Amino acid sequence: MTRRTQQALREAPLIPLEDLPRYSPWPARLLGLSAWRKPVKSEAELYREYEEETFAPYLERARSHYAHSLYREWFAAQTAGTGPSPCHTECGLRLLTPGQQLEVFIDAVQDALAPHLPAPALCDLGAGTGKILYCLAQRGVTRQTPLLAFEFSPSARELIRHFSRNQGLDMQVHACNFLEPRITEAAIPRDAVLFTSFALACVPRDATDFLRALAAFRPRVVAHFEPCADFFKPDNLQHMMCRRYVEINGYNADIHIAARELEAEGVLRVLATRPNVFGGNPLLPFSTVVWTPA
Numbered sequence: 286m287t288r289r290t291q292q293a294l295r296e297a298p299l300i301p302l303e304d305l306p307r308y309s310p311w312p313a314r315l316l317g318l319s320a321w322r323k324p325v326k327s328e329a330e331l332y333r334e335y336e337e338e339t340f341a342p343y344l345e346r347a348r349s350h351y352a353h354s355l356y357r358e359w360f361a362a363q364t365a366g367t368g369p370s371p372c373h374t375e376c377g378l379r380l381l382t383p384g385q386q387l388e389v390f391i392d393a394v395q396d397a398l399a400p401h402l403p404a405p406a407l408c409d410l411g412a413g414t415g416k417i418l419y420c421l422a423q424r425g426v427t428r429q430t431p432l433l434a435f436e437f438s439p440s441a442r443e444l445i446r447h448f449s450r451n452q453g454l455d456m457q458v459h460a461c462n463f464l465e466p467r468i469t470e471a472a473i474p475r476d477a478v479l480f481t482s483f484a485l486a487c488v489p490r491d492a493t494d495f496l497r498a499l500a501a502f503r504p505r506v507v508a509h510f511e512p513c514a515d516f517f518k519p520d521n522l523q524h525m526m527c528r529r530y531v532e533i534n535g536y537n538a539d540i541h542i543a544a545r546e547l548e549a550e551g552v553l554r555v556l557a558t559r560p561n562v563f564g565g566n567p568l569l570p571f572s573t574v575v576w577t578p579a
């Protein structure tokens with residue numbers, strides 16, 4: 286994490302857990318005080334949520350109002366009216382602005398990936414807007430490394446093409462579907478660095494099976510920035526709320542458990558873990574899990 290981000294975190298106001306209901310409807314839902322129905326995560330529902338509800342409107346707005354903008358300019362415009370909100374950080378619940386949240390997030394991703402670069406490719410699986418790749422490129426972390434973004438939503442793929450073109454990046458963009466046995470038809474070079482960020486969390490695929498599918502690409506390293514339920518401590522109130530949040534939203538939070546199972550079978554080796562690094566959503570922090578095929 287950069288010194289600047291560490292300082293920003295230390296200076297950000299601390300929020301007591303008891304104040305969380307002022308900022309979020311989730312404590313009431315978790316306690317059964319307001320209604321909530323667990324979403325069905327079928328492929329059709331994922332398409333509705335991500336393609337129709339999220340990325341198709343984003344793409345339309347980006348094309349009509351931000352035809353030549355960089356991702357960061359677009360992000361600043363989208364979040365202009367949004368004040369600081371409570372975030373899960375390694376130093377407690379802190380109020381952070383959207384801009385600070387992006388920096389903390391990218392810092393943590395950079396910490397995990399930079400030691401393994403340059404590489405024959407850096408592949409973001411389930412890339413969304415592609416923000417991680419643009420931000421790492423802007424920081425100079427990905428010099429001499431081809432960038433590949435894989436996405437399920439067709440509009441998100443177009444959005445990635447839009448922003449990478451505006452940033453002058455020669456990025457390859459491909460379709461992927463984590464629900465398929467082979468997640469993409471596109472070629473992933475051997476010895477590539479692969480990562481997922483809050484992507485497997487959304488997809489109801491067995492994590493062990495998914496990791497085996499990734500290992501088949503013979504990557505140098507795979508990093509996950511995903512919620513991991515086994516890192517939530519059973520005697521910590523906030524962690525208990527995170528566990529329940531993951532359960533009632535149907536998030537997939539088994540990646541670390543799966544990695545350890547496959548390590549015991551001799552399929553892969555876990556190189557590093559960093560529990561509950563950061564959550565812009567205070568009840569959904571990601572943990573970092575980095576592994577290499579055995």
Ligand SMILES: C[S@@+](CC[C@H](N)C(=O)[O-])C[C@H]1O[C@@H](n2cnc3c(N)ncnc32)[C@H](O)[C@@H]1O
Pocket residue numbers: 331332335336410411412413414416436437438441461462463464481482483484485487488
């Ligand atoms: C919460 S977003 C995370 C996006 C990005 N990785 C980030 O950190 O900003 C979840 C992403 O998973 C993608 N996704 C949804 N269903 C998928 C599927 N079946 N296969 C692969 N990705 C999927 C969505 O389109 C979306 O981009």
